Amino acid sequence: EIVMTQSPATLSVSPGERATLSCRASQSVNSNLAWYQQKPGQAPRLLIYGASTRATGIPARFSGSGSGTEFTLTISGLQSEDFAVYYCQQYNTWRTFGQGTKLEIK
């Protein structure tokens, strides 16, 4: 099983600033990596797939990068609605999720 490790577990950032979230795979997943956002009491929302392709309707302030085992989700100009939990997910071999990064208001 490919293990996905996200860091940090919690990230405190002020509105308007940039947040950088990391995701590491236990073995290469090529570019088969997605990012999701989840708010309390809601289902996750797809943000990024293919490591860097924004899903339909996702604002340009969300960007993804990386390949192989190291990936990054960057959120520029944080808005109040962006504070949530973020999960990475690999789909190179079956599908596994990271444990999540909670993005909180500083």
Added chain:
Amino acid sequence: QLQLQESGPGLVKPSETLSLSCSVSGDSISSSSYLWGWIRQPPGKGLEWIGSISYSGSAYYNPSLKSRVTISVDTSENQFSLKLTSVTAADTAVYYCARQPVAADKTFDCWGQGTLVTVSS
């Protein structure tokens, strides 16, 4: 507008079988453009993929759950279903169904609201 809605018992006894359905509206489940998947999330924890199925009935499962999981599709009802046997308290979770577009690498682009299933006697 696509909507997915999970339904089924909210309480299941240990050792019994958990059965859920996902009704799809606003799109046809009989499309080669999509897979349809199940994901679960224990309270306060992360996400776990359970399995996925195509409209033709080809299914594939999380290896860690494969011996207990069956996913099926009913194109006439535009829905797909999940069965998980021999449940324990560890299977207590919010269960989500989701669409997986081929065009989006079969990631989960549209989710149901989720349904909480508690395993308890």
